[in-house]
Amino acid sequence: MSTSYQGSEEEIRALDTYIKLxxxxxxxxxxxxxxxxxVKLTPSQFGVLEALFHLGPLVQRDxxxxxxxxxxxxxxxxxxxEKRGLVLRKRDSDDRRFINVxxxxxGNELIGRLFPVHADIxxxxxxxxxxxxxxxxxxLCKKLGLNETG
Amino acid sequence: MSTSYQGSEEEIRALDTYIKLxxxxxxxxxxxxxxxxxVKLTPSQFGVLEALFHLGPLVQRDxxxxxxxxxxxxxxxxxxxEKRGLVLRKRDSDDRRFINVxxxxxGNELIGRLFPVHADIxxxxxxxxxxxxxxxxxxLCKKLGLNETG
DNA sequence: GGGCAATAGTTTAACATTAAATGAATACAT
DNA sequence: ATGTATTCATTTAATGTTAAACTATTGCCC
Structure with a gap:
C-alpha cells in the first residue's frame, strides 16, 4: 500500500504547506x-483579454x-x-519585429462585461x-515568489 | 493606456491577494x-508516479x-x-470496469530516486x-480551499 | 557597410487538457 | 429478470503548452 517516505520534519512541513497552497x-x-x-472563452483567452484590458495594447512578447x-x-x-474578432494584430512600423495586439x-465590450463578474467571484x-x-x-506569498528567478 | 477598472476596496484587495497567491x-x-x-518526465507524469508512490496502485478514476x-x-x-515501461495497467477481475495502475x-526505482529531490526543492x-x-x-490556504465544491 | 549576435514571431512535434460522445460493465429499481 | 441508470475508461475534436528549429528584422561592432 502506502510507500512511506521518510523525510525530515522540515520536508514534511514544507510539502504539507505546498499541497495546501x-x-x-x-x-x-x-x-x-x-x-x-x-461565452466560450478558455482561461488562456480570458487571460490575454484581461491583460489587454488593463494594460492597453501589448506586444506579444510582453x-x-x-x-x-x-x-x-x-x-x-x-x-x-483574432479568428473570433476579439483582438487585432498590428505590426509596428518602426520596428517590424514587433506585433501589437x-x-x-x-473584444473590449466583452472583457468589459466579463471582468466585473470575474472580480466579483x-x-x-x-x-x-x-x-x-x-x-x-x-x-507570505510575496516572500515565496521573491526567491529570485523563474 | 491602462483601462482603469473601478472596483470596490474588497475587490481590489481580493484581486491583489489572488495574484500574489x-x-x-x-x-x-x-x-x-x-x-x-x-529524466524527460512531464509534470503530469511525475504527478501520477508520485501518487502511485505514496498511495500504492490506484484505479484511474482515483x-x-x-x-x-x-x-x-x-x-x-x-x-x-506505460509506453516507457514505468507503470502497468491491470484490469480488475471482480469489476471489469476498473483498471488498476x-x-x-x-517506475518505482525512478520515482523513489526522484521524490527526495522534489521534496528537497x-x-x-x-x-x-x-x-x-x-x-x-x-x-489560510485551507480556509480558501474549504469553500466547498470544485 | 558587412558580418554576426540578439530579438520577435512563427512553426513543428510531442504531450497535456477539457468537454462531449461512445462503449463496456455493473447496479438498481420495479 | 429486465430495462434503465451509473460508472469507468476510451476516443475525438479543439485548444493549450512547451521546447526547439526556423524566419525576419534589428542592433552592434570591427
Whole structure:
C-alpha cells in the first residue's frame, strides 16, 4: 500500500504547506473560470483579454512575460482570439519585429462585461478571509515568489 | 493606456491577494519541476508516479480525482507512462470496469530516486518562511480551499 | 557597410487538457 | 429478470503548452 517516505520534519512541513497552497490556488482559479463557459472563452483567452484590458495594447512578447507562458503559446491564443474578432494584430512600423495586439470594439465590450463578474467571484472566494488575513496571505506569498528567478 | 477598472476596496484587495497567491504557487511549482527535464518526465507524469508512490496502485478514476484532472487526461498520461515501461495497467477481475495502475520495478526505482529531490526543492523554497509562517500560510490556504465544491 | 549576435514571431512535434460522445460493465429499481 | 441508470475508461475534436528549429528584422561592432 502506502510507500512511506521518510523525510525530515522540515520536508514534511514544507510539502504539507505546498499541497495546501496548490489546492487553494486551484480551487479559487477553478471557480473563477466557471463563468467563461457561457461565452466560450478558455482561461488562456480570458487571460490575454484581461491583460489587454488593463494594460492597453501589448506586444506579444510582453503578453508572454505577463502571463508567464512561451511565445509560441501566445501565437496560438492570439490566433484564436483574432479568428473570433476579439483582438487585432498590428505590426509596428518602426520596428517590424514587433506585433501589437489590441482589443477590437467587440473584444473590449466583452472583457468589459466579463471582468466585473470575474472580480466579483474572486472577491467572494477571498472573503472567507478577513481583510487582515488576506493581507497576511499576500505577504507570505510575496516572500515565496521573491526567491529570485523563474 | 491602462483601462482603469473601478472596483470596490474588497475587490481590489481580493484581486491583489489572488495574484500574489497565483505567483507564489507558480513560482514554487516551476522550480519544483526543473529537475524533471533531466529524466524527460512531464509534470503530469511525475504527478501520477508520485501518487502511485505514496498511495500504492490506484484505479484511474482515483488518480483523476487525486490530481484534479479529467479521466480522459489520465488515459493519455498513463498511456505515455506505460509506453516507457514505468507503470502497468491491470484490469480488475471482480469489476471489469476498473483498471488498476501500478508502478513497475523501473517506475518505482525512478520515482523513489526522484521524490527526495522534489521534496528537497520544495523544502528549500518554503524555507524563506519560518515554521510558524508556513503553518499560518497552510491554515489560510485551507480556509480558501474549504469553500466547498470544485 | 558587412558580418554576426540578439530579438520577435512563427512553426513543428510531442504531450497535456477539457468537454462531449461512445462503449463496456455493473447496479438498481420495479 | 429486465430495462434503465451509473460508472469507468476510451476516443475525438479543439485548444493549450512547451521546447526547439526556423524566419525576419534589428542592433552592434570591427
Amino acid at each position: 496548490m489546492r487553494a490556488t486551484g480551487s479559487v482559479t477553478y471557480r473563477a473560470h466557471t463563468h467563461l463557459v457561457d 503578453l508572454a512575460n505577463k502571463l508567464l507562458v512561451t511565445g509560441g503559446n501566445i501565437t496560438m491564443v492570439v490566433d484564436n482570439l 489590441h482589443l477590437t470594439e467587440m 474572486i472577491k467572494r472566494e477571498l472573503q472567507v478571509l478577513t481583510a487582515d488575513e488576506q493581507d497576511l496571505l499576500g505577504d | 497565483m505567483r507564489a504557487t507558480g513560482s514554487v511549482t516551476y522550480r519544483a519541476h526543473t529537475h524533471l527535464v533531466d 488518480l483523476a480525482n487525486k490530481l484534479l484532472v479529467t479521466g480522459g487526461n489520465i488515459t493519455m498520461v498513463v498511456d505515455n507512462l 501500478h508502478l513497475t520495478e523501473m 520544495i523544502k528549500r523554497e518554503l524555507q524563506v518562511l519560518t515554521a510558524d509562517e508556513q503553518d499560518l500560510l497552510g491554515d
